[in-house]
Amino acid sequence: MAGKIYLRTYIVVGFISLLVFSLGFLLSVLIDDQRLVRVEKATKVQELNYKSLQFQQLYLNTLTNNTDSCPVFELSLQSSINSLTDSLERMEGYKVSASFNQAEFNELARTYVLDNLRYWLFSKRTKELCDLDFVSVLYFYSDEKCGICPDQGVILSYYKKLLGDRLLVFPINTDLEASEAAIEMLKRRYNVTTYPTIIVEDSRYEGVVSKSGLMPIVCGSFKTPVEECSAIQSEIEEAQ
Numbered sequence: 532m533a534g535k536i537y538l539r540t541y542i543v544v545g546f547i548s549l550l551v552f553s554l555g556f557l558l559s560v561l562i563d564d565q566r567l568v569r570v571e572k573a574t575k576v577q578e579l580n581y582k583s584l585q586f587q588q589l590y591l592n593t594l595t596n597n598t599d600s601c602p603v604f605e606l607s608l609q610s611s612i613n614s615l616t617d618s619l620e621r622m623e624g625y626k627v628s629a630s631f632n633q634a635e636f637n638e639l640a641r642t643y644v645l646d647n648l649r650y651w652l653f654s655k656r657t658k659e660l661c662d663l664d665f666v667s668v669l670y671f672y673s674d675e676k677c678g679i680c681p682d683q684g685v686i687l688s689y690y691k692k693l694l695g696d697r698l699l700v701f702p703i704n705t706d707l708e709a710s711e712a713a714i715e716m717l718k719r720r721y722n723v724t725t726y727p728t729i730i731v732e733d734s735r736y737e738g739v740v741s742k743s744g745l746m747p748i749v750c751g752s753f754k755t756p757v758e759e760c761s762a763i764q765s766e767i768e769e770a771q
Contacts (some may be wrong), residue, residue, distance in 0.1 A: 601661035669730035677726035
């Protein structure tokens, strides 16, 4: 009799354990799907923003005087690039916590890289068209092959926080190059053979460029002196 009771107990416990596991599994899938939907929506918005900027740039090209229209266009460009940064944060958050839908995430990551490259080219053209004074950085990194890459990311984030819209940083995850030929093309163009590598206004710098080492590179690329650069210089000198 006692044996039957134990058997029933094991069966009930086993059933409850299976039920709890199943519910946990379904909940994980649901949460993953919801996160994925949010990232996909952000990607679609980014696509619409880019099409809007394309039209604005085409319109500017038809004008003989861009003085009045360029400031509006610059604001649109900065807003779209800031949105692109927000998309990266959402994607990174999804990547850390995702258990499923890895294939879909890889597709979105590839889309994000292409968006970065498009906006990078777009910003270069805009800089020429409207004679703007900002510095753009292509940041080649690898999550899989580069343990020191996050150090460069932290330094770039520091400069981005202080310089704001005057510094545009476009991170390129080279782990995706097998599925995206554009990454390999740019690596060949700039002879990128190690990570991290940053391209500042078409000049290549390999390895982790320190906070003090990056200051003359970035600040020296502006057309006119930038007040924030003096603050950066003072902070670096105090830290030494």
